[in-house]
Amino acid sequence: MEEAIKKAEVLIEALPYIKKFHKKVIVIKYGGSILGDEKIRRGVLEDIVFLNFMGLEPVLVHGGGPNISDRMRQSGKKTDFVDGMRVTDEETLVVVEEELKSLNDLIVKEINELGAKAVGLNGKDHQLVQADKKKGKVDLGLVGQISGINTEPILNELKRDRIPVVLPMGVGKDKLTYNVNADEAASHIAVALKAEKFVLLTNVKGIMRNPDDPNSFLSTLTTKEANGLMENKVVQQGMIPKVKACIDALEGGVGKTHVVDARTPHGLLLEIFTNQGVGTEIVK
Numbered sequence: 001m002e003e004a005i006k007k008a009e010v011l012i013e014a015l016p017y018i019k020k021f022h023k024k025v026i027v028i029k030y031g032g033s034i035l036g037d038e039k040i041r042r043g044v045l046e047d048i049v050f051l052n053f054m055g056l057e058p059v060l061v062h063g064g065g066p067n068i069s070d071r072m073r074q075s076g077k078k079t080d081f082v083d084g085m086r087v088t089d090e091e092t093l094v095v096v097e098e099e100l101k102s103l104n105d106l107i108v109k110e111i112n113e114l115g116a117k118a119v120g121l122n123g124k125d126h127q128l129v130q131a132d133k134k135k136g137k138v139d140l141g142l143v144g145q146i147s148g149i150n151t152e153p154i155l156n157e158l159k160r161d162r163i164p165v166v167l168p169m170g171v172g173k174d175k176l177t178y179n180v181n182a183d184e185a186a187s188h189i190a191v192a193l194k195a196e197k198f199v200l201l202t203n204v205k206g207i208m209r210n211p212d213d214p215n216s217f218l219s220t221l222t223t224k225e226a227n228g229l230m231e232n233k234v235v236q237q238g239m240i241p242k243v244k245a246c247i248d249a250l251e252g253g254v255g256k257t258h259v260v261d262a263r264t265p266h267g268l269l270l271e272i273f274t275n276q277g278v279g280t281e282i283v284k
Helices: 002-020 038-053 065-074 090-113 152-159 182-192 223-231 239-251 267-273
Strands: 025-030 057-062 118-122 129-133 144-149 163-167 169-171 177-179 197-202 220-222 256-261 280-283
Touching: 002 267, 025 038, 025 182, 038 057, 038 090, 038 163, 038 267, 057 090, 057 152, 057 182, 065 090, 090 118, 090 163, 090 169, 090 177, 118 152, 129 182, 144 182, 152 163, 163 182, 182 197, 182 239, 197 239, 197 267, 220 223, 223 239, 223 280, 239 256, 239 280, 256 267
Parallel strands: 025 057, 025 197, 057 163, 118 163, 129 169, 197 256, 220 280
Antiparallel strands: 129 144, 169 177, 256 280
C-alpha cells in the first residue's frame, strides 16, 4: 500500500509539469556508448514515448560515434580526430551515413514497438540541416559547420503526433553531404524549433566541480558559471561540446538545458517531471 501511495505522490508531483509542458517541444540528444546498450536504450525510449503520450512533443537527435569507429576498425581504415572532430573523406562519409542510418532504423523500430509513432529523418534531406565546409587548423574533409535548419520536415511530423528521430548529416549549397557534430545539430534544432527544453543524455551523472569527488555534483549552473568551468579546465574533453551546445541553445532562446545520465532508470522523466531532478540544469 505504501509503495502505491508513493507512486501516486510522484504522479501528483508531475502534474504541474505535464500541464506546463503540454504541446511544448523537448529536443533530446542521445548518442555515444550508451546508445549501444540495449537495456539503457529501451529505458530511454520508454521515457520518450511517455513524453509523447503525456502530450509533450519530443524530438530525438542521435549520434553514433562508437559504432562508426568500430566499423572503421573492422574495415582496417584509420580514423583521425582533430579537436574531437572526425576527419571525413568520401569513403569515411559513406561509413558514417550507413551506421547512422542503421541506428536510426533501429530507434524508429523500437519506438514503434513501444506503441508510439516514430519517423526517421536524415538531416541532409529537404535541407533539414544546412552546412558549410568546416574550417580548421587542418583540412577536415567533409565535415560541416551548421549554417541553418529547415524546421518544416520536423514540424510536419509533430503535427501528425509522430516522434521525429533525426540523424545528423548536413547538406551544403554546393550540394555536398557533410558529417556534422550531433551535439551541435541537436542544439541548432532546439533553437530553430524554439524548444522549451534541450536535454543531453550522457554516460556520466552530470557536471562535477571535481571529477574525482562524487559529492561535487552540480545540480544547477548558469551559462557564466559553465563558461568559467571550461576556462578553468574543470569541464574537459567530451563534456566540452555538450556544455557549449547547452550554452548555444540558451543564447538562442531555448528555455532550459539539462545534462542527464542515461544510465539512471527513467532519468529523463525524473529530470523533467520532478522538483529535484537528477542531472545538471544549465540556465541563463
